Amino acid sequence: MIDVKTKINSFFIFNSSFGPREGEEIKRVLFFHPNQISSDARKIQVGLCEAVVKFMSTFTSEPCEALQTQTKRYIFYQPEKGYWMVLVVRIPYTTKAVSAIGEGRAEFLDPSVMNDLLVSAYKMFRMFMGPFKDIPIEEIYSTCDEFFAPFIMSRNLTNDISDVIQGISYLPLDKNCFFKVMCFIDLLEVNYPDFKCISFVYNDQLIWNGLSSNDMLTLYQYLVQTLLPKQVEKEIQGGAIAAAQRHGRFISPPEGIRTQDDLRKLVKVHLLREDETETKQYYLIIYRTLSATVCFTIDVNTHLEIDTFRSLDAFIGPQLSTIASTISEQCAIHALQTAQLANTEHKFVYFNRLNLAFKTYPPVNKLIPSTSIKPEVLSIIAGIHADKKSLGNYGEVIIKTPDEYWITGKSSNDREFYVVIQEKNANLKEISDEVKRICEAQMKGIFFYPM
Amino acid sequence: MASTSKDNVQAGPSVQSNPSDDLEPGACPESILNPTDSFDEFASEMSCSLQERNKSLAAKSSTISEIQSEIGDSEKDGSEMKSTKSSDDLQSKNGNMSASASSSNLIEENGDDEDNEKDDYLQSPELVNKEKHVFVLSSAGKPIYSRYGNEDKLAGLCGVIQALVSVIEDQNQDILRSISTKDCKTVFLVKGPLILVAVSKSNESETQLVLQLTYAFNQIVSVLTLTQLNRIFEQRRNYDLRRLLSGAERLIDNLFVFMEKDPAFLLGAVRCLPLPEKARENITNAITTTCHKIRDLVFAILIAGNQLITLVRMKKYTLHPSDIHLLFNLVRSSESFKTAESWTPICLPKFDATGFLHGHVSYISEDCQACLLLLTVQRDAFFPLSQAKHTIAEKLRRSNCLVAINDALNRNEELPTTNPLKHIGIPEIRHFMYKCKSTAQLFTSDPISLDRLQDYRIKHKEGGDITVKKIEKLSDIDYVRNYRRFCSQIHCTSIPAKLIFRSNPHDTILAWVTNGFELYVTFDPLMDKDQAIKAVDRLLRWIKREEQRIFIMNAPTF
Known part of the structure; x- marks a missing residue:
């Protein structure tokens, strides 16, 4: 596991329109991590980024994405006009083959992972705090600090396939079972019209989703990466398991909902529900029994009892x-x-861009980082995943690395399938036959062309 | 090494039949070209830190003075001076950095003051919507070269570039390498007293762009020598280098067109003009017998249409492909060589960046487009070399070699190399390129013809603009463009690939590298793997069969 504290050099957010006058540059810096950096040093970093953004804007209308120096990579993300999030990571400009440096193994992170980290940080921020532009200027510094400081510290970047391809693990159920879940949700929404069920999660797998897929990913990541691990820890440690757990309880807000006072502690979120056209603010209520977790939303204007x-x-x-x-x-x-x-001893990943369905073998477990896929191989998968265009609507790529790994990527419309095989003395044909076998065995009914 | 190469062969094509195990078409024990992998060399250069970089320009021993002293010519050409000069360079550089670096304020000032003017000019029709901009400036921020538009009007932009570079060096103790957006990459290269920048919307990788900038730097060095370049800026940091480079702009312009179109740059290899073995032997003999008595002659090179016909060299010395590319570019860009014998100083940066060789350059005859370059360390050898040239030309004419050269250049239908794909007879193969690694030579399915060469020379028909054209039939250049991504993945320093097979609805591309060769093939879309394996096998055998014709298989010396 990579400790962010050593890998991430700095992380900051700025908006050049704040503090336009000379001498007020520090006002442009909405957030800066690590916070022991002097304000002069902050100004220099932000000034450099401003200059870089401006420089590129003379050549292209696309926003700046990355600045590479000999020792570091600056990753830029402009989620809203004028608001820039910059992540500075220690990634040298040229790295010799990673396998050559024994200990370099865990050091190697694909830049795309860093970009995804920024995007998901922003989406999480927007879910809980709303968009930057809606936050009053006098509150924005404290709001950012409140949210991003713990966020960046709690983030563990693992060298894991689920960081390279961010998806949702769905739980396959038989018809009857799924029907029971559906009936439960319908019954509940009919009896409590103010409540809208937005997700049903079992362990860390999704069964039902009532959000737009973008927001679903954010909520899912919040549940699976932040809220549920804490909850599970509590349950394992704790006395409270017995009766309370069998019948379930509200786990957000964390103290549960027992008195009228607790209602004021309800968490507010900004979400786009599947059946609506715009993002609105809701109360988020999460309820958990055994391993099942259900999320509800209530309109913030509802009178609560x-x-x-x-x-x-x-x-x-x-x-x-x-x-x-x-x-x-x-x-x-x-x-x-x-x-x-x-x-099969081979590893594979399935991903569907349409519903973000994600399946891997061996299964990913966030708590036990898997070292099963080498960072170089992950990077190659990340490369194929990022360059969707080169495979077109249907296509296939097979890449062999010097250490006898064969990485196959298949794409069919919005579905992707990757297989990693380590095999000495294999040839193209044998690899592609093996991939075909895995595909047929594991992905029954999902069609990939060319065969 | 042997075992790995065997593995590779098995792993890729050729499964059941193993005879192609040792198939490395074009390989020969001794090479006229220095096959140092330019990518490796490049990688080590690019991984050095700021301090190392500043030192790296310091003294390297001069090959030219080595040759001169061997010949017994004591005239040293000031090479001692050179070495001291370049170590001074470090200090003067640090000096100018502290002068220019007044923190981020500088950038803002620069940005604000000159922004409007700069923006306007960059949006003007002569600059907007270009696929690739190239700017060269001095480390003081003075414009030296711009691929498009007028450098004078780009002073503001150059100021910003200089500020960006120096702020990162000074404040962060780091080196600025690149900035990227979704559709555009800017790469920076600081070489000695120059800053080179490419802003590109092409599909070339950062590494490929930096290599192109390195070529541009070498082109400048080839006109001035590194010694002179460093000396000028040591004496006057603000010097306007354009005064010394007039005429060289055209060379750089042409070089970029050349680099964007010819796969030789992508692979770091040299194209040879396909000739019957006998004809090439005769040509080489004509040169060696004529020149073996001329003591100071280092290289005799015969080229035609960006292709090498033969290269005869002084023992011990080889040429690097990138030096040959510069010679191709020089000959191709200079119409004047066609009309008269020329005597010109040429610096070959990889061979010896500190001094000039002197070159006798002339076309063999009016009815043959082959150009002979005789490179010597002697500065007053024009007449003996001119004499030699005429003797060589006469010998070539008598032995019918001129006809052979013309046939190859005009792509005579009867030659197997004129239309290789037709001759090989595998209809699924649409295009291929092959590089023999040990000799740094390449062969592609689209040999250059004279009219193609003409097309190179017509300066950029499209004017470098980005155009969305409907693709009906891919041209050779389009195929090469498609290979760029594969090349960069194969040569990636951190995660190299040995084999890439990619198939999509448009085409199927196979990129394969072994210890002996690199091969890139474009097939029909959704090609069956079995078929592809067999086709590659047949292709390699064909190249093997024709290797004497398409490659230079020996390394003659005087």
């Missing part, structure tokens, strides 16, 4: 625990089947 929540708790609790047990049985059976099926 503690009784509603009490009756909701009484309504969901038993129902959800029944469903959760059913799903858990299903999962056990399914796990058994896949264990028999997955006798």
